[in-house]
Amino acid sequence: MGTLKTARHRGAAVVLLLPALIGTAGCAAGDRPDAGEAVYGRPLAEQFQAATDATRAAGTAGFLSTLTYGAAGGDAVHRAEGSQDYGKGTSLAKLGLRAQPHFPEKTLELLGGPATDGEQAVATAGDDVYVRHGDSAWLKYTPEAVNELGEATGVIAAHAAGDVAPYSGTLADIVPRVIPRVKPERRADGSRVYRVSVLPEVAAEVLPRDLQSLQGDWGTDPVRLTVRLDAGGRLASAAADLGPVLARLHERDALVDVKRLRAAYELSDFGEPVKGEGPDSSGEPVVDARTTLAPLATLGKGRCATTRGTGLGTTMVVRPVDCADRHDLRVLAQVEVERTFPGKREDASAEVYGRKQCEQASAAAPEDWRRDSRYARDPALVGASSLELSTSEGVSETTVTGDYTCYLRTP
Known part of the structure; x- marks a missing residue:
């Protein structure tokens, strides 16, 4: 932006x-x-x-x-x-x-x-x-x-x-x-x-x-x-x-x-x-969002974060915190999707395949994460995807791509 x-x-x-x-x-x-x-x-x-x-x-x-x-x-x-x-x-x-x-x-x-x-x-x-x-x-x-x-x-x-x-x-x-x-x-x-x-x-x-x-x-x-x-x-x-x-x-x-x-x-x-x-005039503490917040897509497996206090109302940008502190989510994995299908499939979605990878990441997560009552049972994901239709020598293909963050969330 x-x-x-x-x-x-x-x-x-x-x-x-x-x-x-x-x-x-x-x-x-x-x-x-x-x-x-x-x-x-x-x-x-x-x-x-x-x-x-x-x-x-x-x-x-x-x-x-x-x-x-x-x-x-x-x-x-x-x-x-x-x-x-x-x-x-x-x-x-x-x-x-x-x-x-x-x-x-x-x-x-x-x-x-x-x-x-x-x-x-x-x-x-x-x-x-x-x-x-x-x-x-x-x-x-x-x-x-x-x-x-x-x-x-x-x-x-x-x-x-x-x-x-x-x-x-x-x-x-x-x-x-x-x-x-x-x-x-x-x-x-x-x-x-x-x-x-x-x-x-x-x-x-x-x-x-x-x-x-x-x-x-x-x-x-x-x-x-x-x-x-x-x-x-x-x-x-x-x-x-x-x-x-x-x-x-x-x-x-x-x-x-x-x-x-x-x-x-x-x-x-x-x-x-x-x-x-x-x-600027009250003398109250001020922190820089650039050094305090981070895109969720940049956080590695196991990192915890909160959306509170950002003013954004989204999980795309969060405040990283220690997992012992109050938090909203814990990252499971960063996953990529790229699938190609024959024909024109305008209803194809990368999110379906991203969600499957998130479920696999959740199943492979440390046992104490999955037992932790703070987290909802099913993993969540957030990210972006694209769909491309192409035709070459009379043959059509559909390619979906996506980048997602899989995470456990607090109810």
């Missing part, structure tokens, strides 16, 4: 406001134009870009970003709430996933499930992202760490500060990329409500990275986006019905129990002091 992905989609926006600010600095109070004139006085097509400038000019703001998955048994909500400083390019937020009691259990596991080791905090400072669970040390993801640890870090890297906001991966990143075509509704308090459409591939950027990766083609069905600007022209809220995005996920047999998918974003407390101190 390359550097941290940020939401840089525009130029030096703050400069656009300077002429208006300078021009009004010497006006008497009675002659001063409306606070929102710098936004609403512009052509309609430029108002979202101007609103982003006005929002950043406030200096700071509180934010709440939610992604709601609606199912027959209730809702599950990914929630990020915190404060951000636009000038410093920093943010501090609490993250969590909460579900109603009858939300489908398997779908909840796919979404990551509630944190089991304390509340997760995320801080950003430029291109760096920090994660902490409970009272643990801050885990720092630099661009270098992301490059070395790979795509699994994308779920955290997506929040690195961008040109739109210090906390990225929300609807705020999308608003300045949309051009309104219809005049907004003006409310009694001076705010404006816009109803616009965005491409599904753009709207899908607010999804967690593992869900984004499930769908390559998002189609062309538009996503409806409602944007509200306050009387001063600053972004107040945005909401999107992600139904078209969900439909494409259903085509890939993903989130099949989810019937409604909605994203929302709200800003508040403009100009107020940022709540809480980030890791």
Whole structure:
């Protein structure tokens, strides 16, 4: 993976406001134009870009970003709430996933499930992202760490500060990329409500990275986006019905129990002091993810590791630990698969053969591992595979390859 992905989609926006600010600095109070004139006085097509400038000019703001998955048994909500400083390019937020009691259990596991080791905090400072669970040390993801640890870090890297906001991966990143075509509704308090459409591939950027990766083609069905600007022209809220995005996920047999998918974003407390101190200013311990974590595929037989405290929600990248300490898994083996079949076999899977090798590795494991009550009876595997169809001189073949890590897991 390359550097941290940020939401840089525009130029030096703050400069656009300077002429208006300078021009009004010497006006008497009675002659001063409306606070929102710098936004609403512009052509309609430029108002979202101007609103982003006005929002950043406030200096700071509180934010709440939610992604709601609606199912027959209730809702599950990914929630990020915190404060951000636009000038410093920093943010501090609490993250969590909460579900109603009858939300489908398997779908909840796919979404990551509630944190089991304390509340997760995320801080950003430029291109760096920090994660902490409970009272643990801050885990720092630099661009270098992301490059070395790979795509699994994308779920955290997506929040690195961008040109739109210090906390990225929300609807705020999308608003300045949309051009309104219809005049907004003006409310009694001076705010404006816009109803616009965005491409599904753009709207899908607010999804967690593992869900984004499930769908390559998002189609062309538009996503409806409602944007509200306050009387001063600053972004107040945005909401999107992600139904078209969900439909494409259903085509890939993903989130099949989810019937409604909605994203929302709200800003508040403009100009107020940022709540809480980030890791760089608090003096609290910080550790580098590059030296603390490792891809599971690099761990040898017998090594133990935990996924707790990484913020990634995956076993692809883990924190190696001593097997006498609390851990989630113990590596059995690293296995490779390469099988070739006659004909075109698009249903062929390397995972089937990888799983057989994992079962053999489990049967050959030391007796004390297999008797250890901490581990589930059946081994698990994680890895990547590919399928290649080829034809030569009229003869077709199918080749499947895969690289897997076999491991014992704690229930």
